Amino acid sequence: MAPERADDIKQRVAAHWDRRAAHFDEDFGHSIRTPAERAAWNRILDLVLGGRGALHALDAGCGTGFLALELATRGHRVTGVDFAATMLAEARRKVRGLAVRLVEADAEQLPFKTGSFGLVISRHLLWTLPHPEATIGEWMRVLRPGGRLAVVDSQLVAGAALPQRENARTSPEYATIGDQLPFLGGRAREEIATLLAAYGLVNIGSDPLRDLVTAQEERGIQEGQERQTRRRYVVWGDVSADM
DSSP, X not given: OOHHHHHHHHHXXXXXXXXXXXXXXXXXXXXXXXXXXXXXXXXXXXXXXTTOOSOEEEEETOTTTHHHHHHHTTTOEEEEEESXXXXXXXXXXXXXXXXXXXXXXXXXXXXXXXXXXXXXXEESOGGGOSSHHHHHHHHHHTEEEEEEEEEEEEEOOTTOOOOSSOOGGGSHHHHTTGGGOTTTTBOOHHHHHHHHHHTTOEEEEEEOOHHHHHHHHHHHHHTTOOOOOOEEEEEEEEOOTTO
16 A cells, blocks of 8 residues: 555544544443443453553553553553544543553554563454554564453444444545455454464454443443444454563
8 A cells, every 4th residue: 555545544544533532432332331331341351461460551542541541440551542633632531640651653553662561452443454464463563572462343243234323434534445444344253363373472362242242232222222233352362472
């Protein structure tokens, strides 16, 4: 992809998320509002952290700070990166007083030294990237030996209706660049696990997050939305300690 085309794609992506930043946390699935959602996220983060002690974690594509906040309140030191400045402004408001550093940067080209982090985690980010597979290698670069990469993501279900509220994939900004985003519709959990293994990660694990899916479906019904069919998951793998 030509550099000017890649820059144009990233500008359109940033414009979309900047436009939505002020009300992003009000949209479905971007917050925790029920006990069932809280229980599901507690379990997810226990899986991701794998019993590790305090970590320096990178939240890649941190948006308004959902994961950064969750990790920081558990005693981890967090660096969050996003290239949508208005999303970062919202994140700064939420994480004030916690051990969180927020950096305006591109998750595909990180401004950090090799081996800087014990954990790199992303949430619903890979589908927005022009180079999602190469980005896995970049995230591995900044992990220490023994560090963990975790991807929380989803896959569109064939034939399922998109949410009634604004959806990024059908937005004006994404309408003109969707053909340049290889993971636009998401990828299956098994495909992401295979991709992590192909990049040399070990101890690959995954979970289909059925408790989160159920909790979000129940919340949607409570909020008067039509039932949505979603397929969510988390996949993780470790950098070999011998590297």
